[in-house]
Amino acid sequence: MATAERQLETFRDPAGSLRITGDRVLRRVHPEHAEHALRFLESDLARQWVQQGRLIETRFLPGPDHELTLEHPRVFFPSYPWEWTPSAWMSAAELTLDLCEALLERGLILKDATPLNILFRGSQPVFVDVLSVDARDPESPLWLAYGQFVRTFLLPLAAYKFLGWPLSSTIHKRDGYEPADLAPYLSRWQRWREPFRSLVTLPLMLEKNGSQAAKTSAKVRQQPEVALAVLRRNLTALRTHLHRLDPHQRSSRWSSYAQAADHYSADDQKLKRRFVHDALTAAQPHHVLDLGANSGVYSRVAAECGADVVGWDTDLAATESNWREAKQSGLGVLPLLANPARPTPAAGWRNAESLALLTRAAGRFDCVLMLGLIHHLLLSEQIPLAEIAALLRELTTQWAIVEWVPAGDPRFTDLVRGRDDLYGHLDEAACAAALEKHFTIVLRDALPNGRVLFLLQAR
Amino acid sequence: MRKFRRPILAALAVVELLVLLAALEKPAYGYVDPGSGLLAVQVGGSMLAGGLFILRSKIRKLFRMSSPPTASKTETEVSASSENGK
Numbered sequence: 211m212a213t214a215e216r217q218l219e220t221f222r223d224p225a226g227s228l229r230i231t232g233d234r235v236l237r238r239v240h241p242e243h244a245e246h247a248l249r250f251l252e253s254d255l256a257r258q259w260v261q262q263g264r265l266i267e268t269r270f271l272p273g274p275d276h277e278l279t280l281e282h283p284r285v286f287f288p289s290y291p292w293e294w295t296p297s298a299w300m301s302a303a304e305l306t307l308d309l310c311e312a313l314l315e316r317g318l319i320l321k322d323a324t325p326l327n328i329l330f331r332g333s334q335p336v337f338v339d340v341l342s343v344d345a346r347d348p349e350s351p352l353w354l355a356y357g358q359f360v361r362t363f364l365l366p367l368a369a370y371k372f373l374g375w376p377l378s379s380t381i382h383k384r385d386g387y388e389p390a391d392l393a394p395y396l397s398r399w400q401r402w403r404e405p406f407r408s409l410v411t412l413p414l415m416l417e418k419n420g421s422q423a424a425k426t427s428a429k430v431r432q433q434p435e436v437a438l439a440v441l442r443r444n445l446t447a448l449r450t451h452l453h454r455l456d457p458h459q460r461s462s463r464w465s466s467y468a469q470a471a472d473h474y475s476a477d478d479q480k481l482k483r484r485f486v487h488d489a490l491t492a493a494q495p496h497h498v499l500d501l502g503a504n505s506g507v508y509s510r511v512a513a514e515c516g517a518d519v520v521g522w523d524t525d526l527a528a529t530e531s532n533w534r535e536a537k538q539s540g541l542g543v544l545p546l547l548a549n550p551a552r553p554t555p556a557a558g559w560r561n562a563e564s565l566a567l568l569t570r571a572a573g574r575f576d577c578v579l580m581l582g583l584i585h586h587l588l589l590s591e592q593i594p595l596a597e598i599a600a601l602l603r604e605l606t607t608q609w610a611i612v613e614w615v616p617a618g619d620p621r622f623t624d625l626v627r628g629r630d631d632l633y634g635h636l637d638e639a640a641c642a643a644a645l646e647k648h649f650t651i652v653l654r655d656a657l658p659n660g661r662v663l664f665l666l667q668a669r
Numbered sequence: 670m671r672k673f674r675r676p677i678l679a680a681l682a683v684v685e686l687l688v689l690l691a692a693l694e695k696p697a698y699g700y701v702d703p704g705s706g707l708l709a710v711q712v713g714g715s716m717l718a719g720g721l722f723i724l725r726s727k728i729r730k731l732f733r734m735s736s737p738p739t740a741s742k743t744e745t746e747v748s749a750s751s752e753n754g755k
Contacts, residue, residue: 352711356711357708360707413706416706417705432715432719439718447714
């Protein structure tokens with residue numbers, strides 16, 4: 211069989227491997243390659259980082275001689291860089307540089323630097339690949355993961371900011387972009403201006419035979435205090451490049467949707483918000499998935515009711531705004547760029563290194579919000595009502611809050627685009643019939659604008 | 670001999686051009702380590718920064734060497750004034 215059906219045990223790091231079994235996350239360690247990482251995990255620095263929520267918690271499990279297993283808590287909803295907003299990328303890059311800088315003092319360093327070492331709890335990045343910590347050669351001023359940091363963080367962010375390449379396309383680039391990937395798309399002006407001068411043009415000019423470069427780097431030796439100062443300077447230079455790549459917030463047709471929704475009067479909005487709040491108070495969910503979260507108005511209502519929330523939306527500007535709000539408010543909301551109609555596929559070796567979106571979501575949420583989305587799935591994606599109801603049932607273990615948009619609604623009419631014969635007959639009864647195959651309707655409320663809200667409980 | 674001078678010069682120019690071209694030739698991309706460019710930038714930057722760091726500390730040391738009389742004077746002054754205050 212050429213492909214595996216489940217996530218593989220990781221296999222690239224000689225220091226150890228990680229496997230997820232049910233809710234247990236176990237890391238097998240090869241102590242001869244992980245001596246320094248283990249020393250780090252027992253240090254005050256690691257304890258401080260765990261307390262701050264920036265490093266994953268680790269428990270040492272006793273095992274037979276020469277075998278060591280570490281156990282980590284499962285991060286509620288693992289996400290991948292190709293689902294993150296630009297600000298989430300920035301935040302993950304900052305965390306990587308912060309950790310590397312903090313390690314230098316203790317004679318340690320990060321041996322790799324990729325966004326895949328980081329997961330998110332809400333908008334808080336958490337460093338999870340604890341075996342990335344290694345001993346630092348006190349006389350070497352070089353950070354061996356420098357190139358990887360540039361390839362996997364800085365070049366994707368630069369390509370996004372200056373060339374408009376979507377960050378989601380990094381799903382096809384496990385080790386990021388090479389300078390040569392970007393070079394043909396830069397104008398002469400861009401090539402000689404920062405950040406591209408240091409990240410693309412000079413590296414391309416200096417590209418040589420690999421073994422020669424490795425030999426040269428091994429010869430670079432400096433006095434320990436000089437090497438430390440130079441390493442710090444290299445990290446500062448990377449941070450300066452990173453700050454240059456801070457993306458501007460762009461507007462899109464969805465980014466100010468909540469404020470500009472002319473089909474919703476202030477009263478309608480108030481009534482909808484009250485219904486959602488009351489439904490969440492009745493259901494008391496712990497883990498909420500907000501489908502079509504937009505800028506996160508209802509994600510935050512759910513978070514204020516005490517739930518951990520993951521929001522999926524396809525619009526980058528709206529999701530970015532949701533992320534910034536979540537960060538500012540400190541609420542447990544993780545906004546991701548994800549589409550239930552075209553979910554993120556599994557990726558990597560044998561399609562089994564990173565899991566597909568729906569596989570990760572299965573059984574994780576006890577409540578799903580589907581507000582203002584059903585007509586998009588029905589009319590734009592052409593998904594039948596029965597299919598939508600079936601997906602909803604697969605995504606929630608118990609509750610769902612759904613908004614039905616009737617055929618007379620201006621947004622329904624916009625999307626029908628002359629296909630009234632196909633969709634004009636669909637009404638609340640058709641929607642309720644599809645949902646009631648999987649759910650019981652617990653609450654129902656019709657808004658003055660004709661939209662209908664349901665609280666559903668899984669059968 | 671004179672009549673061979675021109676062809677010899679022309680031949681030398683061609684050889685020179687070929688040597689120049691060979692020196693500037695980039696190896697086929699597939700056999701180049703793409704990471705080597707970023708490594709070279711880091712090596713160059715680090716050596717330069719290391720050099721500047723050493724230079725800076727030497728200059729500082731030089732200033733410190735020339736400043737001790739002032740420092741010792743200040744120390745003396747301080748101790749003298751503190752003794753006066755007793």
